[in-house]
Amino acid sequence: MSSRSAQVKTNAPRSVKDLRLGESGTICCLEDPEMALKLLEMGCIPGTQVRLNSRAPLGCPITLVVGDEDYTLSLRVSEAATILLKD
Amino acid sequence: MARATLISDPTGAAASALTLEALRDVPPRSHRELTRIALIGNPNSGKSSLFNQLTGLNQKVGNFPGVTVDRKTGISQLTAQHRAEIIDLPGTYSLYPKSLDEKVITDLLYDQASDQYPDFVVVTVDASNIRRNLLLFTQLADLGLPAVLALNMMDVAAQHGVQIDIMALQQELGVPIIPMNARNGVGIAALKIVMSRQLGPPTRSFYEPGDDLLPMIRQIRYYFNLHNDYLALHYAHQFRQISFLTPDDKAYIGELVEKYGFQATPRQAQETIDRYARINDILLNTVTVTRTEKNEPYSNKIDKVLTHKVWGYLIFFGVLFMMFQAVFAWASYPMELIDQGVTWINQLVQTNFDGPLVNLLTEGVLAGLGGVLIFIPQIALLFAFIAVLEETGYMARVTFMMDRIMRKFGLNGKSVVPLISGVACAVPAIMSARTIENWKDRIITIFVTPLMSCSARIPVYTVLIALVVPDEPVLGIFNLQGVALMGLYLLGFFAAIFSALALKLLLRTENKSYFIMEFPVYRWPRWKNVGITIVEKVKAFVFQAGKVIVAISVILWVLASYGPGNALEQAEARVRATAAEQRYTPEYTDIRIASEKLESSYAGLFGRTLEPAIRPLGFDWKIGIALITSFAAREVFVGTISTIYSVGQDADMRTVQQKLAAEKDDNGQPFFTPARAFSLLVFYVFAMQCMSTLAVVYRETKGWKWPLLQLLYMTGLAYVSSLIVYQLFK
Numbered sequence: 127m128s129s130r131s132a133q134v135k136t137n138a139p140r141s142v143k144d145l146r147l148g149e150s151g152t153i154c155c156l157e158d159p160e161m162a163l164k165l166l167e168m169g170c171i172p173g174t175q176v177r178l179n180s181r182a183p184l185g186c187p188i189t190l191v192v193g194d195e196d197y198t199l200s201l202r203v204s205e206a207a208t209i210l211l212k213d
Numbered sequence: 214m215a216r217a218t219l220i221s222d223p224t225g226a227a228a229s230a231l232t233l234e235a236l237r238d239v240p241p242r243s244h245r246e247l248t249r250i251a252l253i254g255n256p257n258s259g260k261s262s263l264f265n266q267l268t269g270l271n272q273k274v275g276n277f278p279g280v281t282v283d284r285k286t287g288i289s290q291l292t293a294q295h296r297a298e299i300i301d302l303p304g305t306y307s308l309y310p311k312s313l314d315e316k317v318i319t320d321l322l323y324d325q326a327s328d329q330y331p332d333f334v335v336v337t338v339d340a341s342n343i344r345r346n347l348l349l350f351t352q353l354a355d356l357g358l359p360a361v362l363a364l365n366m367m368d369v370a371a372q373h374g375v376q377i378d379i380m381a382l383q384q385e386l387g388v389p390i391i392p393m394n395a396r397n398g399v400g401i402a403a404l405k406i407v408m409s410r411q412l413g414p415p416t417r418s419f420y421e422p423g424d425d426l427l428p429m430i431r432q433i434r435y436y437f438n439l440h441n442d443y444l445a446l447h448y449a450h451q452f453r454q455i456s457f458l459t460p461d462d463k464a465y466i467g468e469l470v471e472k473y474g475f476q477a478t479p480r481q482a483q484e485t486i487d488r489y490a491r492i493n494d495i496l497l498n499t500v501t502v503t504r505t506e507k508n509e510p511y512s513n514k515i516d517k518v519l520t521h522k523v524w525g526y527l528i529f530f531g532v533l534f535m536m537f538q539a540v541f542a543w544a545s546y547p548m549e550l551i552d553q554g555v556t557w558i559n560q561l562v563q564t565n566f567d568g569p570l571v572n573l574l575t576e577g578v579l580a581g582l583g584g585v586l587i588f589i590p591q592i593a594l595l596f597a598f599i600a601v602l603e604e605t606g607y608m609a610r611v612t613f614m615m616d617r618i619m620r621k622f623g624l625n626g627k628s629v630v631p632l633i634s635g636v637a638c639a640v641p642a643i644m645s646a647r648t649i650e651n652w653k654d655r656i657i658t659i660f661v662t663p664l665m666s667c668s669a670r671i672p673v674y675t676v677l678i679a680l681v682v683p684d685e686p687v688l689g690i691f692n693l694q695g696v697a698l699m700g701l702y703l704l705g706f707f708a709a710i711f712s713a714l715a716l717k718l719l720l721r722t723e724n725k726s727y728f729i730m731e732f733p734v735y736r737w738p739r740w741k742n743v744g745i746t747i748v749e750k751v752k753a754f755v756f757q758a759g760k761v762i763v764a765i766s767v768i769l770w771v772l773a774s775y776g777p778g779n780a781l782e783q784a785e786a787r788v789r790a791t792a793a794e795q796r797y798t799p800e801y802t803d804i805r806i807a808s809e810k811l812e813s814s815y816a817g818l819f820g821r822t823l824e825p826a827i828r829p830l831g832f833d834w835k836i837g838i839a840l841i842t843s844f845a846a847r848e849v850f851v852g853t854i855s856t857i858y859s860v861g862q863d864a865d866m867r868t869v870q871q872k873l874a875a876e877k878d879d880n881g882q883p884f885f886t887p888a889r890a891f892s893l894l895v896f897y898v899f900a901m902q903c904m905s906t907l908a909v910v911y912r913e914t915k916g917w918k919w920p921l922l923q924l925l926y927m928t929g930l931a932y933v934s935s936l937i938v939y940q941l942f943k
Contacts, residue, residue, distance in 0.1 A: 183522030198732035
């Protein structure tokens, strides 16, 4: 929690990586152009809501529920960090 | 033809003709030609179920031209008169390939001149996940390929409260839609009827490349004589990877791309966004989602246990342990039956016939055939387990739980699938590494996969463990031999991951590795798919490995029965002379003769040449012969020693184990001491003794560098480890 409030102070945008378990956010943009191609195809379009569904036992990878369908995506924390969220 | 155009007419009355009844009136295609239909769809959209429903056991597995991706084709009887060839394409999320596997699709669909070009495509769409699945469909439609949309998993969609207005969606998409459940066969009959008709190209387009791109697109289009703009755009995106373009073609496109300042990555991103916007519009009018309950999906509940930080790993190890117990314990009953059957036939032949060919038949052909047939139960069980793990979606959880760990060793969560499949056979396992997009992760996975103990090693393990490990229960439920087998598998696994770690430090690359993948929901396995997988694998083993094994058994029999010049006669004469001197019993004389004859035969010569090198490992020239023949395929080991030791022993001793147990060293003690047996076991865990694996690594890495490194590394590791084991325990 403390690291998150520190981020707010420095105005760094939040990313999917910063979501808490069960928390939802709306995708604002994708930082890494190459990875964006794959993420877009998998339904991570800016404006889509994503929810942090679970974390692997060792904290990485994580699973996200994408959009309002029952569709679950798994990805690494480093990859989740490139998905920025709207405020 | 008039009717066919009616189908593709999107306007007015014609659109309402897109019902199944109307399609029945469309004239069927010519009956003489075999229609070529490609099956394409997202992973997990039920494509393989549909393929199995359409073709049953009429399947053939070959390769796509130039690459080694499995090309599954099958013949489907669509109507009484109409048969079609169905090509099952690898699952993909879009027409922009991210892996070698997916590249096969674009190579097939971009080359209209190819004789493999499909007449039309059946696109499988997961109805419960329709938004993401339609992305691929809209791309295919824009390529102008005639298409049928198989709207699969309608039952799952209904459970999720997804209601789809099929008629409205059909009008929006401009192709026939067949709602279905491929798992239980619902909708297959309707799909077959539509597939037997002549279909026009789709009439809707879903994406317009920007006007600023048109000059470039048109030049490519006219240069290559392409039938539409979207295909030309794909040439601009992917010309470097399209295998059928000549260097001149690629240079031409390269110049155009340069001239017009075409930026592939942002264009592709924008295209995907635009397509999703269009799909959202379409779904707004055709799909309603009514969520009745806000209950947590059952998959999540299961995952709380199966991917739990303690239970998850315990269950995973439990599953692996079950697999080994099954392969070792359950398989033994049918194996015994097969063994007795072969023995019975062997005796039948020996008692009823006589002559030089009978020896060839019993000691060569039948001995080899028995060695092949006996492993069918183990292979079937192993592939049954792997198929069920894949089918249920559990394999994806294993990947998910293991990624963090595997990454530490330079591997990838996705390496788990090749590594676990490597337990069955390294050849398909290495091919399955194709799904790993990252080059370094993939090379490392390919390099270490053969260290996983494949099913061909099972015979060697089984025979030697049974020889030196007592058949006793451990902890009440397990069997000591099963535990020993598990230990050998773990040894191979640890060798694999530590070799991977070493390679991770040695290899350098700039490429990032990805782990973005769909997390499928849990499903009951489709037993028909499991069954077809088993049949396929057993067939491959019997007809591919089996041929080699029987052939080598025959060659070995010849090598063991003949020697240079009259060496064999001389050996016999020598023994008879000593026998007369020492007053041997007739039985002992016969054994001595057979033994001396084998030593003087060609096989004995080979083994003896090798003996100095392998003596420090505790091996003699007979094992030396087996090591040589094992290079063709490891399972030949058992056949070889069976042949070698069957020469000149008691007629009652039928099983390989009895033969080995009866083998005595120079001091009259049992030859196969635990030290010798374990040294040999360790050698078989590590050694690269498989020509097929080397061949497939050559094809997969496009060069001899990696297979040769593998051969040197693994054989070296085997030699050193065996040396240590034997010298420590002898």
